[in-house]
Amino acid sequence: MYLELRHLRTIRAIHQAGGLARAADLMNMTQSALSHQVAGLEAQVGMELFVRRSKPMTLSAAGIRMLRAAERILPEITALEEEFRALQAGKTGRLHIAIQCHACFDWLFPVLELFRHAWPEVDVDIRAGLAFDSFPALLREEVDLVISSNPEPLPGITFNPLFDYHPMFIASSQNPLAAKSVIEAEDFRDQTLITYPVPRDKLDVFTELLTPAKIEPRAQRPVELTAVILMLVGNNRGVAVLPDWVLRDVKSNADYVTRPLGPGSITKRLYAATREEDAAKPYIGHFLRLGRSEAVKLQRG
């Protein structure tokens, strides 16, 4: 038995129209075509679906069962088609975001909160866990946007700048380095460096400072959550380097000192990477605008 939607549509049409002839009109076919189709369907299911004793033919008991199924299933198909029409019109879609920088949560959440209200039909999600595999995942459409500060020239991917930030050094005010006004690579030699648990080439402190200077901290301790990092730093269990806007809350806290990295000041830029073909989607553009304006608010504190 090989049912097709055509069959269900036919059943429903004949029932609605109250007869084969009317139904044929309704479906823009000859009534002969419908007759053949019904005959074929009845052969498939092995029983009569219609009663022919009376003239506008009506559904049999078995036919009614199939009608019930049709009336349940066909609206689902219609909904699916409607969904795709909306998808084409750009009102709906998916925005699954991968973040390479753990600190970005702080900035991302308020952005998404705004976004969700503006685009309730768009399916939003944050995917941690693919911190480094994220560009291939973007191409495979496992995610639709990657927050990254390490743009790589990749075919099919656009990097949209979001905002600039400064990686800042933070330590306990008890730490000897608190005496210095600018922190340089050398200063890390006898420090425990607390970082997010990601490869070094995704960590600003290494890419911008330690790796070029070929300097190794005394120890490196991977910690998942920003709040925990700050707690450990506050207890002088280590030092860290974080984006300036993450540190806005602790800047005024006497337990901590924040210092620029030197010798020259370091500036990094955060990007939202998207597939080129998604650039046209209206909600993608809106997300980028929201992201930029939210960053301004954050940096004002």
Add this chain to the structure above:
Amino acid sequence: MYLELRHLRTIRAIHQAGGLARAADLMNMTQSALSHQVAGLEAQVGMELFVRRSKPMTLSAAGIRMLRAAERILPEITALEEEFRALQAGKTGRLHIAIQCHACFDWLFPVLELFRHAWPEVDVDIRAGLAFDSFPALLREEVDLVISSNPEPLPGITFNPLFDYHPMFIASSQNPLAAKSVIEAEDFRDQTLITYPVPRDKLDVFTELLTPAKIEPRAQRPVELTAVILMLVGNNRGVAVLPDWVLRDVKSNADYVTRPLGPGSITKRLYAATREEDAAKPYIGHFLRLGRSEAVKLQRG
């Protein structure tokens, strides 16, 4: 956009098999066919459903949406097909019963109770409200069985005898007629006759007695429920004629008298009318057997 189940099956198969080539195997088609089909479907919905960048091609964001729909809808189709397979095997079906005689409830309920346990997959229902239109309804497959004591020779309909019964006269023991041992047509002249609210040609008291004798009761009062009829009779608000097995409970009640109708004793036969093509269905046969044996129990009291 004109979706067909074929498309949903394809989407699902490609996802399950993890690629076009495997899916083609799975569906017993060439991989070329699937490629064409997917291309056609994508043209229909106006967007890419698969990502081709990586080699075993995978679903795109839009493709995943369609997959979700497929995974919801296809099982419903399978269930429908399964239902029809069972229907063909005769394990399932429909038994909607029309009753011409109101009194039959008493007999029918216990029968249906037994039946339901034996054939849980059969959809059982009692349809009152088409007391006279019931044979056309049977032919139109609005019902599948009609309980009737008035067989008419109709093409396509079989009358299966169930059991014989005697229409019995019942009155209050206060009623003057209680003195008579046999009730004849004449006796109704100055009585209020309580009957079910159906045409006279469906009422035994008329078809068998009053109409042939051209006698009219003083008044006729239609009442829906058997219990109410008995109550009214008990209060001597009228007399009634009911099947003997309905009266088994009140026979031993001193408030009532029951009498045979005369001059000769009247015997009627109850039939279950079915469509000829349904005769082969196993559950129909079983219902008839149950009905007959239940009648025996009823008449024993």
Add this chain to the structure above:
DNA sequence: TGAAAACTATGAATTGGATTCAATTTACGC
């Protein structure tokens, strides 16, 4: 790195199922 293997795309040819056409049968209303 290069070659084989695996996978998908494409165009032309083919097939088969769905549709139409034309003619016939069947039911219903007057």
Add this chain to the structure above:
DNA sequence: GCGTAAATTGAATCCAATTCATAGTTTTCA
């Protein structure tokens, strides 16, 4: 009964889905 509307039937037709043959990818593995 007769005319009309409705459904069936079989042959012819058409179109869309499939196959065949081939080419163009990407991946894998030596």
